[in-house]
Amino acid sequence: MIVVMKVGATTKEISGVISRVKALGYEPHLSEGEERTIIGVVGNGNVREYREQFELMDGVERTVPVSHPYKLASREFRAANTLVPLNGHKVGGKKIAVIAGPCSVESREQILEAAHAVKEAGATALRGGAFKPRTSPYAFQGLGEEGLKYLAEAREQTGLPVVTEVMDPALVPMVCDYADVLQIGARNMQNYTLLHAVGKAQHTVLLKRGMSSTMEELLMAAEYILSHGNTRVMLCERGIRTFEKYTRNTFDINAIPVLKQRTHLPIIADPSHATGHWEYVEAASQAAVAAGADGLIIEVHPHPEEALSDGMQSLTPERFANLMKSIKRIAEAVDRTA
Amino acid sequence: MIVVMKVGATTKEISGVISRVKALGYEPHLSEGEERTIIGVVGNGNVREYREQFELMDGVERTVPVSHPYKLASREFRAANTLVPLNGHKVGGKKIAVIAGPCSVESREQILEAAHAVKEAGATALRGGAFKPRTSPYAFQGLGEEGLKYLAEAREQTGLPVVTEVMDPALVPMVCDYADVLQIGARNMQNYTLLHAVGKAQHTVLLKRGMSSTMEELLMAAEYILSHGNTRVMLCERGIRTFEKYTRNTFDINAIPVLKQRTHLPIIADPSHATGHWEYVEAASQAAVAAGADGLIIEVHPHPEEALSDGMQSLTPERFANLMKSIKRIAEAVDRTA
Amino acid sequence: MIVVMKVGATTKEISGVISRVKALGYEPHLSEGEERTIIGVVGNGNVREYREQFELMDGVERTVPVSHPYKLASREFRAANTLVPLNGHKVGGKKIAVIAGPCSVESREQILEAAHAVKEAGATALRGGAFKPRTSPYAFQGLGEEGLKYLAEAREQTGLPVVTEVMDPALVPMVCDYADVLQIGARNMQNYTLLHAVGKAQHTVLLKRGMSSTMEELLMAAEYILSHGNTRVMLCERGIRTFEKYTRNTFDINAIPVLKQRTHLPIIADPSHATGHWEYVEAASQAAVAAGADGLIIEVHPHPEEALSDGMQSLTPERFANLMKSIKRIAEAVDRTA
Amino acid sequence: MIVVMKVGATTKEISGVISRVKALGYEPHLSEGEERTIIGVVGNGNVREYREQFELMDGVERTVPVSHPYKLASREFRAANTLVPLNGHKVGGKKIAVIAGPCSVESREQILEAAHAVKEAGATALRGGAFKPRTSPYAFQGLGEEGLKYLAEAREQTGLPVVTEVMDPALVPMVCDYADVLQIGARNMQNYTLLHAVGKAQHTVLLKRGMSSTMEELLMAAEYILSHGNTRVMLCERGIRTFEKYTRNTFDINAIPVLKQRTHLPIIADPSHATGHWEYVEAASQAAVAAGADGLIIEVHPHPEEALSDGMQSLTPERFANLMKSIKRIAEAVDRTA
DSSP: OOEEETTTTTTTHHHHHHHHHHHTTEEEEEOOSSOOOOEEEEEEOGGGGGGHHTTSTEEEEEEEEOOOOOTTBBTTOOOOOOEEEEEEEEEEESSSEEEEEOBOOOOHHHHHHHHHHHHTTTTTTEBBBBEEEEETTSSSSOOOOOHHHHHHHHHHHOOOOOOOOOOOGGGHHHHHHHHHHEEEGGGGOHHHHHHHHHHHHHHEEEEEOOTTTHHHHHHHHHHHHHTTTOOOOEEEEEOOOOOOOOSSSBBBBHHHHHHHBBSSSSSSEEHHHHOHHHHHHHHHHHHHHHHHHEEEEEEEEGGOOOOOOOOOGOOHHHHHHHHHHHHHHHHHHOOOOO | OOOEEEEOHHHHHHHHHHHHHHHHTTTEEEEEEEEEEEEEEEEOOOOOOOOOOOOSTTTEEEEOSSSOOOTTTTTTTTOOOOEEEETTTTSSSBBEEEEOOOOOOOOOHHHHHHHHHHHHHTTEEEESSSSSOOOSTTTTOOOOOHHHHHHHHHHHHHOOOEEEEOOOOHHHHHHHHOOOOOOOOEEEGOOHHHHHHHHHHEEEEEEHHHTTOOHHHHHHHHHHHHTTTTTOOOEEEEOOOOOOOSSSBOTTTTTTHHHHHSSSSSSEEOOHHHHHHHHHHHHHHHHHHTTTTEEEEBBOOOGGGOOOSSSGGGGOOHHHHHHHHHHHHHHHHHTBBB | OOOEEEOOOOHHHHHHHHHHHHHHEEEEEEOOSSSSSEEEESSSSSGGEEEEEHHTSTTEEEEEEEEEETTTTTTTOOOOOOOOETTEEETTSSOOOOEEEEBBBBOHHHHHHHHHHHHHHHEEEEOOOOSSOOSEEEEEOOTTTHHHHHHHHHHHHHHHEEEEEEGGGGHHHHHHHHSSSEOGGGGGTTTTHHHHHHHHHHHHEEEEETTTOHHHHHHHHHHHHHHTTTTEEEEEEOOOOOOOOOOSOBBTTTOOOOOHHHHHSOEHHHHHHHHHHHHHHHHHHHHHHHOOOOOEEEEEEGGGGSSSSSSOOOBBBBHHHHHHHHHHHHHHHHBOOO | OEEEEEETOHHHHHHHHHHHHTTTOEEEEEOOOSSOEEEEESSSSOOOOGGHHEEEEEEEEEEESSOOOOOOTBBTTTOOOEEEEEEEEEEEESSEEEEOOBBBBBOOHHHHHHHHHHHHTTOEEEEEESSSOOOOOOOOOOTTHHHHHHHHHHHHHHOOOOOEOOOOGHHHHHHHHSSSSSEHHHHHHHHOEEEEHHHHHHHHHEEEOOOOOOOHHHHHHOOOOTTOOOOOOEEEEOOOOOSSSSSSSSSSSTTTHHHHHSSSOOOOOOOOHHOOOOOGGHHHHHHHHHHHHHHHEEESSSSSOOOOOGGGGGGOOOOOOHHHHHHHHHHHTTTTTT
């Protein structure tokens, strides 16, 4: 951390900062300019914790952190890609993982039909929500445990591992019983009680970026899970909230190369939520793979026009099968497979 | 809801929509223009649920909701201001409530010192966090139940009711035992498990707007709580996330008159988070009261330069006492008291 | 346009709206529900102009526009892609156009070196700024006409057409004398005096999206140029402003398929500005082509570490040559060439 | 400026930076930590210009600017408030200036009626647009010079100085002939050709913040005007673009105390654009004055329901007269007058 003193800070103010640095167990490095003094704070420990305290000291203009706040999630901590096992593949490796299925589990028939369809088209895993976070309390909230049972049955029939959202920390053990991957939804990215619960569960996690979270906050949320020794974490870019109205969200495609550079964790893209309209899902999927995504999570519904949620952004099985073909071509163009 | 058909929609497509409207138990109202047909969907029930289904029907261009999605929270449902009892006052009435105290409970001494100071300056209630949602897992996470005990002791000594955050649905009953008002933090505004839990608790709730939530989403979050028959809900505008960098958040002052028009619930402003710098808290507080806020929640720390969180935006007791004076003057200028 | 009346609007209020609709030369279509009356406004002409007037009439809750506000730019107006000639190619056709060169023309040597380098790597056109819009009046503002002369010399030597920004409406004729394509920068997207001037000039235009403009506003800005009968307009997505801090802008990749669906004009992507860091430019370029962009505009500087502007996001000629290779592979994967 | 070296930067890389600092005429101040070396760059001159160049040098992680980029606009340059003369008052002094009138000049009758009405209610100056920046080329674009003549006539009849927008740099002299204050609209805040033109004109300027401009960018835009020796500049906060949909813009009330702290220039608030709905204009005006604004600019139309632009956010003369009364009360509560 660097402490930038105000122009005209007094000797007393400067030595006040120096004393405080030493008292906290760090080493001060003084750099006196003609106008202004700058004090480097050097040492081990989480000096960031004291940023605001230094900023409130007399004579201090501001502080500047030098290192980033995430550790276990960083490439510095682990240079090689973390490979997360999923259905015999390793997400983060050469092959693009494709998680597909409906937004919500609506009935046994619906999820089984969806599961067989996405399996046939070449999906790696099945998605489907049993617990749904809905803006309105009057909207369909999911089938709950019944939905989890249908998902498990779909896995049995197709062999596809199941990805499903968990919202209630108390239900993490139950969801673990049925699901292969616990999804943390965008609205819960900073629900720390839940992050701790899935961290402890030692289950694979798909962590979605909050709709207005920075990439740094996403990495810090991952850090919560990693700090429990649970390293099977996949990050998911699913679009952020902006002023643009023609799409449901703005797909932050930059996040893919930026996160790949900063973290060893695999990056999954969600073109369904990132666009909000099925017409754009294929183009966005192609873009994601071209930009370096390790996988995709895509909403597929056997009958989108009857979907109880997210019908607008759901592909029919036919369109999904076409998408799989176009994705394969892009994957090859970036020396990967799908 | 209105269904707007595409230019050139066929008779078959139009009658398809009409049949669907009837099948769902609604009444269709046809309006045929030269170019385009429009179908009004009339009746009781939550027709919004079917918006996407209609949008995916052949010949449909889009749908337009006519009514707003929140009900119990609306002025239409209840025209008169809801008055929430707090320390013998009624929040939402003529008197401005001022909730003040440190971001976190750091020690018994600190919270008692803060409580006495804000009491003396005229605060209505005491705030202080025992469970802290922190971006970093390495940052101070709060004292937990120990902190709640210190808050209860502060209440005993000062008579000030206690406002404190709850993050874990499982801990709602415990927090209710100690606190007078349960605060739902910005990061948890759409944590529906938690909203249900506090709804059931029948305890007074302070619901903070998510940092990138629309006002409509805030009202829908309140709806979750209200749907449990818990009507003691205060809404809190605490700043939203924008591109501006000179302040921690952008204080959406418009939210005050807009929410007052749309809902009967009281509106509290949080100028500490909305600005992020103590220098601007007084101006922002004055603005909030002038715009019609029913209350303020303000961070006050006996020694901001030693605060374990949010020191930058905390007022000293002295500055808070000055703020109380300036707030009183503004309150009088809008025919209220503070 | 649809006029939605308030619940409980009186007969008098409804007939007031009907009279006004007729007085303006439109035809009203009444749809009376049990609760609420809706009035469709049908006819030719720009009824949107009167939206606010209707919204202010007694008994009116709000109005809903049915058609979009741009006409000449829309796919409805012209279904086939507009092909804009550039260096013997047709932008908007099968081949991806690549416009490359430095942010600013800094010297004769620099621009000539850059021009030869990008030519050799396979660029379609040369970019370079002679008039620079800079946030600070103390920053390098460009070489002005001298820069234009160097650009013209570079064109002579390489055969590459020249793309350069014009900021001053009075200088449009001069810039036309030197340049093949007039660039309207993001900051000037809604500078209507300038849009009229380039519309009149009947010169090819590259119109950049404003950093916080919606796609609809971009199409409306194009409409200004098209309304002068100037149809050689290319739109450019260059990133939008959001809360994210790890990148200079957020690349709105969705804009590519959305704009391709709504307009017949070619879409160029600017991955240099959209990311702000050269490390991410290749990934973003690949994503843009995969999503359907008709071209790219990329900053290339012979010596980025000496650049007077935008060095951070400039590629070296070597990196640009590599990018051209990876782009070709993606182009083939979407049945195009580069 | 501070240059932060990477962990493990070599001696050669460090001395490379030091040599470059010296070569540019600055003095390097070395601070070697155990892990990392930091180099302060000290001296006079605009070292910011070289930021990106340093960031691209081998071994450099990033650079941190120490001082802010605006100079003439800063409180450091001029500690006392700049007082801008307007109608015998001094904007920036104790009295709140209120500029009022219609969005557009629509006819001689309309502007004269408006002028007399706002004069009577106590306005300081008259606003009215003769040149209108409209999103659509099909919308009313203003009466041009004819409108300016009507404004001048209104001034003659009422004594109110005239505030009007100028969009075309070539028309600055003409607009100066008729108007007392040149308004730079939000869309033109970074139209540098126009900023230079009004800077040279030595006329009073009202500079509106761009709808997605940071406060720093607003100050830099002011710097363009100030750099011509034209110091009669008033800044205007008129709302910024966010994700919120219930209001046209988000009124950044924080900008008022923040700008007052950073600059000596007067700050005007525009509650009409900042809210977009007349119902909220009074509350927003009260908030602005309570937060420390030096003035207001408010849209008032004799017949909002017939307005050719911005009818929704226009007050009737009656409502404006009421607003003036409530503003006076707030002004007194902050020891000012209105």
